[in-house]
Amino acid sequence: MKYLYIIIGTMLFLTACENDLEQFPSNIASSNSLTDYSGVLNAAYFYQHSGVTPIAVMGDFRADNALMEEEPYPSFDRFNGDLVDMEDQFFGPFYTGMYKSILSANNVIENSTNATEVGEAKFLRALSYFKLVKVFGDVPLNLVASPSVTDESILLRQSVDNVYSSAIIPDLESAIAALSAESVNGRASKLAAQGMLGKVYMQQGNYSAAETQLAAVVNGAAAAGISLQENFADIFGVDNDLNSEIIYATQISSSISDEYGFSEFWSWSGGLDTKSLAPLDPSLVAAFDASEGDLRRDVTINTETMSSPKFPQTGGPDHDWIELRLADVILLYAEALNENGNTSGALDQLNTIRTRAGLSNSMASSQAEVRAAIANERRLELAFEGQRWFDLVRTGTVAEAMGQAVDSRFYLFPIPISEVLASFGQITQNDGY
Numbered sequence: 168m169k170y171l172y173i174i175i176g177t178m179l180f181l182t183a184c185e186n187d188l189e190q191f192p193s194n195i196a197s198s199n200s201l202t203d204y205s206g207v208l209n210a211a212y213f214y215q216h217s218g219v220t221p222i223a224v225m226g227d228f229r230a231d232n233a234l235m236e237e238e239p240y241p242s243f244d245r246f247n248g249d250l251v252d253m254e255d256q257f258f259g260p261f262y263t264g265m266y267k268s269i270l271s272a273n274n275v276i277e278n279s280t281n282a283t284e285v286g287e288a289k290f291l292r293a294l295s296y297f298k299l300v301k302v303f304g305d306v307p308l309n310l311v312a313s314p315s316v317t318d319e320s321i322l323l324r325q326s327v328d329n330v331y332s333s334a335i336i337p338d339l340e341s342a343i344a345a346l347s348a349e350s351v352n353g354r355a356s357k358l359a360a361q362g363m364l365g366k367v368y369m370q371q372g373n374y375s376a377a378e379t380q381l382a383a384v385v386n387g388a389a390a391a392g393i394s395l396q397e398n399f400a401d402i403f404g405v406d407n408d409l410n411s412e413i414i415y416a417t418q419i420s421s422s423i424s425d426e427y428g429f430s431e432f433w434s435w436s437g438g439l440d441t442k443s444l445a446p447l448d449p450s451l452v453a454a455f456d457a458s459e460g461d462l463r464r465d466v467t468i469n470t471e472t473m474s475s476p477k478f479p480q481t482g483g484p485d486h487d488w489i490e491l492r493l494a495d496v497i498l499l500y501a502e503a504l505n506e507n508g509n510t511s512g513a514l515d516q517l518n519t520i521r522t523r524a525g526l527s528n529s530m531a532s533s534q535a536e537v538r539a540a541i542a543n544e545r546r547l548e549l550a551f552e553g554q555r556w557f558d559l560v561r562t563g564t565v566a567e568a569m570g571q572a573v574d575s576r577f578y579l580f581p582i583p584i585s586e587v588l589a590s591f592g593q594i595t596q597n598d599g600y
Contacts, residue, residue: 204275204281205284207271207274207279208271208272208279208287208288210271211268211269211272211275211287211288212268212291212417213268213425214268214426215264215268215291215417216426217260217261217264217426217427218261218264218295218298219419219432219488220427220431221257221260221261223432223435223551223552224243224257224432224435225243225257225302225556226552226553226555227436227550227553228243229243230555230568231451231555232447232448232451232550232551232555233435233443233447233448233475234445235446236442236445236446237443239253240253240443246569246574246577248599248600250580250581250600251581251584251600254581254584254585256429258580258582259585260427262299262303264427265298266295269292269295269296270309270312271288271291272288272292273292273312275288276289283345283347285341286342286344286345287342287346287355289339289342289345290338290339290355290360290363291355292310293338293339293342293360293367294490296308296338297335297363299330300327300330300331300335303580304579305325305326306324306330307321307322307325307594308325310334322590322594324595339361339364340364342355342360343357343364346359349391349392350415356414358387358391358414359414359415361380361381361383361384362380362381363415364380365380365384366491366499368380369499369502369561374503374507375507377499378504381496381500381503382500385500388493393414394411395411395412395497395519395523396523399462399463400466403477403478403479404478404482405481405482405483405485405486406482408487409487413487413489413491414496415490415491416490417490418487419484419485419486420485421484431483431486432478432488433478433479436477436478436551437474437475437478438474438475439480444474445472445473446473447468447473447475451468451546451550454543455547458543458547461524461525461526461547462524462525463547475551477550477551494520494523494549495548495552495554497520498516498520498541498549501513501515501516502541510533510534513537514528514537517531517537517540517544542558542564560578574599576597576599581597582594582600584596
């Protein structure tokens with residue numbers, strides 16, 4: 168398996184990007200000879216870059232927000248086995264990037280004596296595995312820096328439940344205990360770990376546990392310097408990177424070359440790639456048409472070009488990728504409250520987001536109505552932020568949203584064939600591909 172060879176080879180410690188991450192460690196050495204693991208930690212941040220555009224495309228182009236035009240790319244809009252043709256551009260870089268980040272994190276966790284570094288590394292390892300299980304389902308699980316090269320068990324895919332219980336949840340709990348609430352230079356923080364753990368519990372359908380974590384973020388945001396931007400447009404664009412609403416983002420800088428060699432996420436949503444010059448799905452236009460007076464409309468969609476200006480072309484290569492922002496957490500908190508029977512409390516949270524969007528309070532009243540209202544609000548609020556498909560799968564509303572029966576095998580994406588072949592079949596392919 169490709170990521171196994173990374174462990175036993177020489178590791179080049181790269182950086183993440185802006186601020187204090189914009190450093191190039193002078194040491195190139197085996198991990199067990201180091202005393203300073205900041206460079207290894209920076210590598211764990213850096214390798215997240217390879218997953219940004221793939222998950223952006225999976226999240227919106229697989230769903231009802233965006234469309235592909237040029238074959239074989241419309242396979243994202245078909246629910247069959249055709250997606251295997253997209254390995255080189257999407258699933259391969261995503262898979263490899265996440266495991267490189269995991270391996271770097273493992274080295275920090277196992278060797279660093281700096282508690283904050285270890286907390287950040289555990290956050291990044293959890294984030295990587297969380298993305299992997301949402302995209303692929305069962306995945307190989309490795310929690311050590313240097314596993315035996317003869318141990319083929321680390322190639323076997325582990326159940327999603329096992330990955331949650333063995334890695335994602337305990338790592339995020341450790342990160343919460345180790346990190347401060349206030350983010351420093353955009354790095355992982357306690358609030359980011361709490362918010363991500365809330366998302367994890369929502370993904371599992373554990374609404375009670377989710378409510379606790381999400382409430383901690385909502386109630387602790389102000390003290391940590393986190394607040395909703397008054398103007399929705401001020402969340403996005405290079406000049407607004409790391410604004411007050413951002414709890415955690417993968418920081419990107421054009422001054423540092425990353426490993427992803429294809430069109431970036433802002434190009435896809437902006438209609439700048441020939442495979443999709445008019446990516447805007449008419450379904451999303453209709454959703455905004457039904458939300459009359461919505462101040463998010465002009466920020467999110469352009470019906471003349473049928474594309475999204477949310478991440479402007481100007482400064483595109485320097486756009487950070489938003490992993491978690493306060494509005495996302497507030498809407499998840501509303502959803503958790505509603506599922507736990509507190510519909511009134513859910514409406515209060517929902518209306519906070521609607522007010523910023525220039526909308527009146529929701530007229531929903533029953534639990535089912537509030538559930539639908541929150542789902543719609545998440546679509547409008549988070550369009551082109553890589554969330555929609557995963558929300559549909561999580562809430563069991565894929566068929567309803569897509570207007571067709573969809574085989575649940577295609578809720579997941581194909582494991583890169585190169586990984587299956589490199590493991591001599593130890594890694595198995597997802598059913599349907």
